Amino acid sequence: DQQVKQNSPSLSVQEGRISILNCDYTNSMFDYFLWYKKYPAEGPTFLISISSIKDKNEDGRFTVFLNKSAKHLSLHIVPSQPGDSAVYFCAASEYNNNDMRFGAGTRLTVKP
Amino acid sequence: DADVTQTPRNRITKTGKRIMLECSQTKGHDRMYWYRQDPGLGLRLIYYSFDVKDINKGEISDGYSVSRQAQAKFSLSLESAIPNQTALYFCATSDLEGDGHEQFFGPGTRLTVL
Numbered sequence: 001d002q003q004v005k006q007n008s009p010s011l012s013v014q015e016g017r018i019s020i021l022n023c024d025y026t027n028s029m030f031d032y033f034l035w036y037k038k039y040p041a042e043g044p045t046f047l048i049s050i051s052s053i054k055d056k057n058e059d060g061r062f063t064v065f066l067n068k069s070a071k072h073l074s075l076h077i078v079p080s081q082p083g084d085s086a087v088y089f090c091a092a093s094e095y096n097n098n099d100m101r102f103g104a105g106t107r108l109t110v111k112p
Numbered sequence: 113d114a115d116v117t118q119t120p121r122n123r124i125t126k127t128g129k130r131i132m133l134e135c136s137q138t139k140g141h142d143r144m145y146w147y148r149q150d151p152g153l154g155l156r157l158i159y160y161s162f163d164v165k166d167i168n169k170g171e172i173s174d175g176y177s178v179s180r181q182a183q184a185k186f187s188l189s190l191e192s193a194i195p196n197q198t199a200l201y202f203c204a205t206s207d208l209e210g211d212g213h214e215q216f217f218g219p220g221t222r223l224t225v226l
Contacts, residue, residue, distance in 0.1 A: 002153075043202050046214045
């Protein structure tokens with residue numbers, strides 16, 4: 001029972017264009033959402049997060065959008081850079097609960 | 113130096129063997145976690161610990177046990193390894209302060225059970 005789903009296993013974009021990675025969830029009790037980035041042979045690293053009281057959070061080139069009614073969040077990267085090529089995991093948890101659920105990941109390739 | 117280290121980084125073992133994966137952290141965090149990553153499934157939580165005396169089962173704890181020897185050390189054991197435990201294993205930590213949601217991951221241990 002995957003409560004967090006990333007339906008696109010891969011995404012390829014041109015350098016300088018926008019990358020949009022999507023994530024859907026089924027558990028309405030989730031109220032905190034995170035994106036992690038993972039390079040080969042390394043552990044995931046935290047990228048950006050959003051709580052359910054917001055619908056947008058921005059950090060430099062990275063913006064996360066949350067649509068609670070649709071149980072959907074997305075990560076926008078603009079402009080995309082070759083160094084952004086990695087696997088991106090969406091994760092979610094309930095308030096004050098560290099049982100975090102992860103999506104299967106989306107492999108982003110940014111072409112020069 | 114890495115804040116979260118895992119040993120070994122790679123391990124090949126045989127069915128039925130006992131295996132221990134170790135995790136150490138220098139971040140001073142109270143909370144520690146063990147995850148496994150499988151293709152197409154993302155990361156799944158095996159066990160987590162809020163302090164030395166607090167151990168909690170995660171989503172997929174069957175076949176695993178853990179020990180929190182100190183604030184900085186959290187080990188994962190497979191008492192009798194089986195092939196479907198072949199996976200990439202990650203240790204992670206988080207801070208008790210704040211909401212504790214952001215987790216810091218080690219580099220992973222690739223375990224193969226033949």
